Amino acid sequence: MLARRIERLTSSLVRDILAVAQQPGVISFAGGLPASEALLSLDLAALPADVVKSALQYGPSEGETQLRELIAQRMQAIGLDCSAAQVLILNGSQQGIDLVSKLMIDEGTPVLVEEPAYLAALQSFRLLGADLRTLPIADGVDLKALAERLPEVTMAYLTPTFQNPSGYCYSQAERQAVAALLDTHGTCLFEDDPYRELAYDTPAPAPLVSHLTSAPWVYQGSFSKTLAPGLRLGYLIAHPDLMPHLVRLKQAADLHSNRLSQLIVTQILANDQLDPHLAAVLPLYRQRRDAMANALATHLSPYATWSLPSGGLFFWVKLNTVDDTLALMRAALAQKLAIMPGVAFMASNQDDGAIRLNFSHANPEQIQIGIARLAQILRDF
Ligand SMILES: Cc1ncc(COP(=O)(O)O)c(C=O)c1O
Incomplete structure (x- = not known):
């Protein structure tokens, strides 16, 4: 009954993990979510009523x-x-x-x-x-x-x-x-x-x-x-x-x-508001990137290598001893930590032991706790 292509329709792992990551107590490095503090502040009432009406x-x-x-x-x-x-x-x-x-x-x-x-x-x-x-x-x-x-x-x-x-x-x-x-x-x-x-x-x-x-x-x-x-x-x-x-x-x-x-x-x-908005949020993201870099250096040096990203929202962390990042993701979720397994990003489906960590959504304190927790999970894995 369904089109042939539906057999090729896989679920987006990110959306599935995000559903779990929103549960209380979970520290999430999984999605590509902007920081809540960085979201645009919007005053809809300031928009002219006739313009809003025409937009409908x-x-x-x-x-x-x-x-x-x-x-x-x-x-x-x-x-x-x-x-x-x-x-x-x-x-x-x-x-x-x-x-x-x-x-x-x-x-x-x-x-x-x-x-x-x-x-x-x-x-x-x-x-x-x-x-x-x-x-x-x-x-x-x-x-x-x-x-x-x-x-x-x-x-x-x-x-x-x-x-x-x-x-x-x-x-x-x-x-x-x-x-x-x-x-x-x-x-x-x-x-x-x-x-x-x-x-x-x-x-x-x-x-x-x-x-x-x-x-x-x-x-x-x-x-x-x-x-x-x-x-x-x-x-x-x-x-x-x-x-x-x-x-x-x-x-x-x-x-x-x-x-x-x-x-x-x-x-x-x-109204030239995008660049001032960016100038206000970039220091927050830079601070979170640097917080994750410090936490990785403190807790993950024995287990992994990574480069400092000069932009964007992610660290790509190559783990020395892991060859099943989906299993690691499940082990981390059981400890209330959400990470993205690298294999999900591989068209070849090859798992080379990398994980993706988002640094924009969690605050610096959660980043510290989350990376320390990841190190413990790796020790037990
Ligand atoms: C590389 C890339 N392309 C496209 C998108 C989709 O973004 P949006 O539809 O929110 O513009 C994303 C979202 O994370 C992305 O990382």
Whole structure:
């Protein structure tokens, strides 16, 4: 009765773990949740009543004109040459993954993904029947593997800036080298970039798509990590040839994005409030990242290695003695600690003993307690 693809529909482990992680007493390093203190403070009553009323009507599939213009301006300022006509407003950037999957993937379509990669993108690509090929990135981009695999694939899905889950940020030289290879093979690049504004040490390098000269591309960003995920607001910017198809896919999916959220974000961007908001929340995230770095050094040095992420929300911790991170996750949950098993992010399903730890949601005290608890769990495991 059900479509064949439903057999390929796996549950998102993150959402399952988050359900447990919300129980009282659990310290969670599992989700990619912004800190509650960092969420946008909103005064809905300050919005003009007539504007709010007009936002309750149906709107354009592409999104609100002013918002598209403001996003295009913001992206031009960081080196992405684009116009407002190339911007499509999304109900969260997860929707961009769904639309691009439908645009590019048939059963058996070869798609290149990073190893490790964002697990809800793997979920979407697998649902459409993609044949996933992997690009190792945890120790830097494997350019030799990229050159070998690009001729085989139709699309490459990359998260070059503060990657989820590894925290890795491609260097300027890596961006140029990857773009040159994509141009050579004419492979479509799908660049997913929700973490760029969470940069703790130096500003993130320009998007990888800005280095392309001929390969087709889709770039996407999100307001989830900078303002509030409950707004469900993101955007994609696409090569002009791909735009008409993406707009039709958006129409078929949900007609248009939530207009109230678009109104709220338009006001924030138009009043230049996003950068001051970020300037206020970045010190909090930097403090939590550093608290986790200290706790890891104190408690986990004998068992693991990791790098300090220069942005984003995650540590990628490689455990010396664990080869079943799902079993470790269950053992940790039994001790009221939520962590993400690295195997969930592997298109190859290989478990190399890594775990992902989120540092934005728990406060520094919980971080200390949680990492000490993790060390004890590892000793007992
Ligand atoms: C790499 C990546 N892409 C997309 C998303 C989806 O974000 P949203 O739909 O909230 O914009 C996330 C969320 O964690 C993510 O980490």
